[in-house]
Amino acid sequence: MLIAKVVGTTVSTIKDEKIIGQKLLIVRQTDENGEPFGKPYVAVDTVNAGVGDLVLTASGSSARQTTITKDRPVDAVIMAMIDSLEVDGKVTFRKG
Amino acid sequence: MLIAKVVGTTVSTIKDEKIIGQKLLIVRQTDENGEPFGKPYVAVDTVNAGVGDLVLTASGSSARQTTITKDRPVDAVIMAMIDSLEVDGKVTFRKG
């Protein structure tokens, strides 16, 4: 899984019928401090995440193992909200 | 999923029988403003996309979860047209 920050939202009217009703959020991978880097990607939300939240995303076929995403053409899913991260004994992130 | 821009088309006469009739478009990943970067890749169109459209692509086995791509040897699919993107509360892309 990647640590990622939710940074935005997408709107799509024309889409595969299997993703109708799926909430597609724009996220960016972060480091262990929750600092985003690199280019955005899009993941299906399954935990009611919002912009600003730090989350975990799973990719590939693993993204289809939730009840919400099963058998759907999606390759990334937000499957957990992060409360806190600890690295080498120090808290590097705590949800505000 | 990746945000991508459709930039071109491919023509193939000799190909695996399972991809006969599939529309293979050249796309490039974009940032949250719809600006392409990096090298092109090729995805099967399932939403009647055309050159210039901003789309979402799903990769890997997830690319085979649409009715059009099921069981076919394709590893990327265009499964949504993007109407608009919003990042950190600002609209960064809106379809013209």
Added chain:
Amino acid sequence: MLIAKVVGTTVSTIKDEKIIGQKLLIVRQTDENGEPFGKPYVAVDTVNAGVGDLVLTASGSSARQTTITKDRPVDAVIMAMIDSLEVDGKVTFRKG
């Protein structure tokens, strides 16, 4: 899928029994003009491609969706020969 150029061949005597008889070609990803970049990878040929041909390759589990590659331990397949590529309304490659 990636646009790739066939650049060479491999010979293997000792190999998994499931890939006996498979033609393994060395390819390199190209840009939209058919210019190779980056390091070589190896893909199973299913379209009778030869050195110099521009092709499409599919990766991952999608590489096992052809009749030739089904259930075999291969993660890349050549599933189409490219006749021509067109980007932003201009032909960027045409088979010689």
Added chain:
Amino acid sequence: MLIAKVVGTTVSTIKDEKIIGQKLLIVRQTDENGEPFGKPYVAVDTVNAGVGDLVLTASGSSARQTTITKDRPVDAVIMAMIDSLEVDGKVTFRKG
């Protein structure tokens, strides 16, 4: 598989029901000497690993082939603790 070092832990209250009870550790890929490089990723622990341990992680659908991770939305798993590594005839890492 990647050689990786366990560097930290994650805490998540809100998450997909299928990952309740899974221990999600922060790891970083290392070189053959066990020196970490690059950004962290998160993997499910199946071998009772702790911070500081050198481990092997498997990714993608392979991450779901353990009893603990079967059918769960996780794309990386710690499936072995590393006792020692030997490269070109020299021991490059030995567990302290």
Added chain:
Amino acid sequence: MLIAKVVGTTVSTIKDEKIIGQKLLIVRQTDENGEPFGKPYVAVDTVNAGVGDLVLTASGSSARQTTITKDRPVDAVIMAMIDSLEVDGKVTFRKG
């Protein structure tokens, strides 16, 4: 598949029960001349390879398509030994 050179070995006592007895080798991707580059990864050997051999590795779910690796939590497999490579009509590697 990637062209890779076997550079070392791993020893693990504590591991998932499904990989007991699997031979896990350290490999590095090479170019078409057999010159390694980049960081090491670990693959299951199915062809009795040893340090110094040039091999092909398959990744992802394809790594589980051999008799030895079926249903196991491994994401890379050595499925062929390379005798020779030829690029643009010249032999770039021949087993010594």
